[in-house]
Amino acid sequence: MSKKLGSGKLVIATHNAGKLKEIAALLAPFGLECISAGSLGLPEPDETGQTFVENALIKARAAAESSGLVALADDSGLSVATLGGRPGVYTANWAERQWFEGEPGRDWYMAMGKVEGMIRAKGPGTSREAWFTCVLALAWPDGGHAVYEGRANGTLTWPPRGTKGFGYDPIFVPDGHEVTFAELDPEAKHRISHRARAFSKLVADQFDQ
């Protein structure tokens, strides 16, 4: 069940300031007023889905129901072919670590090392094929929804290279390139990223462009 976005208010169902800024900038030309779930005091639902689509819909629906406004959520992650698509929806969890004083934190170097170790454990010549996925979900307060999926294919390299991106960017070499996502300028990454591809599908569908 899919509807069209008009102009007006749109809740961005993220508590991540960086994502909010990026999404608001992408939607700025379309006359939408973006409001963050955090600024409305909306609770963050548990991401209990088994797929990116399920998790994006959980977040978008929760925000639409509690705000009474149309909501947009995203879910993303890295999938490795030889690991059956893992870490997938657990991409962020693989970086979780208890620091020495009990403070939880994210350690991306550890997470990248875990992926590399699991590939190596499969033996020499194992496929290093991987892809990032981004799912964007729109949910309307009366129950309608729309989902857009973007994917960036590539291979994993070791050791990590580059300092420009975030998360697993330093080990991901996108197809058609020799550098990692973390070695590309942000504008160059945003032209080919999974997030950009999902956004262009949303824009094409919602704004007939």
Ligand code: IMP
């Ligand atoms: P979530 O979408 O906020 O649940 O986060 C998914 C996780 O996937 C992030 O914490 C990142 O580690 C990883 N991820 C998603 N997109 C990218 C990307 O473009 N580069 C590197 N890592 C990414």
